[in-house]
Each structure stands twice: as C-alpha cells, then as structure tokens.
Amino acid sequence: MMELAMALEACGKHFIWVVRPPAPQVEILSHKSVSAFLSHCGWNSVLESLSNGVPLVGWPLAAEQFYNVKLLEEHIGVCLEVARGKSCEVRQEDIVKKIMLVMDETEKGNAMRRKAREVRDMILDAVQYENDHKGSSVKAMDEFLDAASLMREGNKWAADRGV
Known part of the structure; x- marks a missing residue:
C-alpha cells in the first residue's frame, strides 16, 4: 500500500x-475527467469501467480476476496489469511507469483509451x-424469457x- 501511495504521489x-466501500464508483467512473481505473478487475468493476469508456490498470487479487486481466490486456487491449496477487512485491517506480503509460499521451495509452471507447459503444x-432497434x-434477454415461459x-x- 505504501509503494502504491508513493507511486500515485510521484506520478x-x-x-x-x-x-473501502461504499463509494459512488459508477458516478466517479462516468465523470469525463477520469482517464484510468486501478482495479482488482472483478467483473462488475470491469463492466462499470468499460461502460464508461475508461481503461483499466489491473491488480488482480483472487478468483477470476487473474483471467479477466489477461483477457482485458492481451485480447481486448483496454488494461495494463501493474501487479498480481496480494503478496506480490511491487515497487513504486514500476507502478509510476505503468500509470504514466496508460494516462499520458503515449501510443499505448491512446490506443487503450480508443479501445475502451469502442467497447463502451458496443x-x-x-x-x-x-x-424498433x-x-x-x-434480444438475448427476450429469448431467455420466451424460453423460460415455454418451459413453464x-x-x-x-x-x-x-x-
């Protein structure tokens, strides 16, 4: 936590x-000045971030979060993993470098923000x-409800x- 605090200050x-919750995460993520979200990458947080076109800096801690970060970084291009797990050793310099890469006008940062906006639009x-659209x-929910009704x-x- 101290390395993260120092990194946030240094960048x-x-x-x-x-x-700790509660925090108005959706309201914060929907603000136009938010340019990145450091998250554990649980699926709800991922959806809330991408629904607002905000790329992620991932720090998966447990369960499916590790897979989510891999999917988001390697296949979709909207995340950059900064650390992995609760007990990993993280250095301030590494965190600063990755935050700056995502948030500054770098080729990678610009591409991530563009992809995040594309995902938001989808x-x-x-x-x-x-x-009529x-x-x-x-459509999938309509089909599910129709199937459930027929089954009933x-x-x-x-x-x-x-x-």
Missing part, C-alpha cells in the same frame, strides 16, 4: 483513492432498446396431464 496525476448498443443483450407452460401442461 503527479490527480486521483481518488477508495480503499456495450451501449447491446443494451439499447429504442424504437433492440441491442444484442436485449410445458411443465404446467405435463403436470395437468399427470406426465
């Missing part, structure tokens, strides 16, 4: 440090339900007939 960037399109998530009707039909 000269403004930051909000939330160690997410927004997937949940859109306007006029239904996004892919809305089928089970009721079978129960009524003693099947």
Whole structure:
C-alpha cells in the first residue's frame, strides 16, 4: 500500500483513492475527467469501467480476476496489469511507469483509451432498446424469457396431464 501511495504521489496525476466501500464508483467512473481505473478487475468493476469508456490498470487479487486481466490486456487491449496477487512485491517506480503509460499521451495509452471507447459503444448498443432497434443483450434477454415461459407452460401442461 505504501509503494502504491508513493507511486500515485510521484506520478503527479490527480486521483481518488477508495480503499473501502461504499463509494459512488459508477458516478466517479462516468465523470469525463477520469482517464484510468486501478482495479482488482472483478467483473462488475470491469463492466462499470468499460461502460464508461475508461481503461483499466489491473491488480488482480483472487478468483477470476487473474483471467479477466489477461483477457482485458492481451485480447481486448483496454488494461495494463501493474501487479498480481496480494503478496506480490511491487515497487513504486514500476507502478509510476505503468500509470504514466496508460494516462499520458503515449501510443499505448491512446490506443487503450480508443479501445475502451469502442467497447463502451458496443456495450451501449447491446443494451439499447429504442424504437424498433433492440441491442444484442436485449434480444438475448427476450429469448431467455420466451424460453423460460415455454418451459413453464410445458411443465404446467405435463403436470395437468399427470406426465
């Protein structure tokens, strides 16, 4: 924690440090001045960040977070891993270097922000339900509910007939 604190101070960037909830994470991430999110990369945090077009600096701690960081960094291009696990040794200089790489006008930082905006647009399109347009998530939910309804009707039909 001390290395992270010193790194945040050394990089000269403004930051909000939330160690324990509750914090209005979605509100913070939706603010136009947020340019990166240091996160453990749990899936809810990933979705909240990318729904707002904010690239991530990943520090996975447990469970699926390690896979999420790998997916986000190597396949989608919206994350840069800064450390791995609870007991890893992290040096201030390494954290500063990665924060600056993401937040400054570097080729990598610009590419990550562009990709994060592209992912945001895909997410927004997937949940859109306007006029005759239904996004892919809305369509999938409709199909799921239709299937559940048919299954329920089928089970009721079978129960009524003693099947």
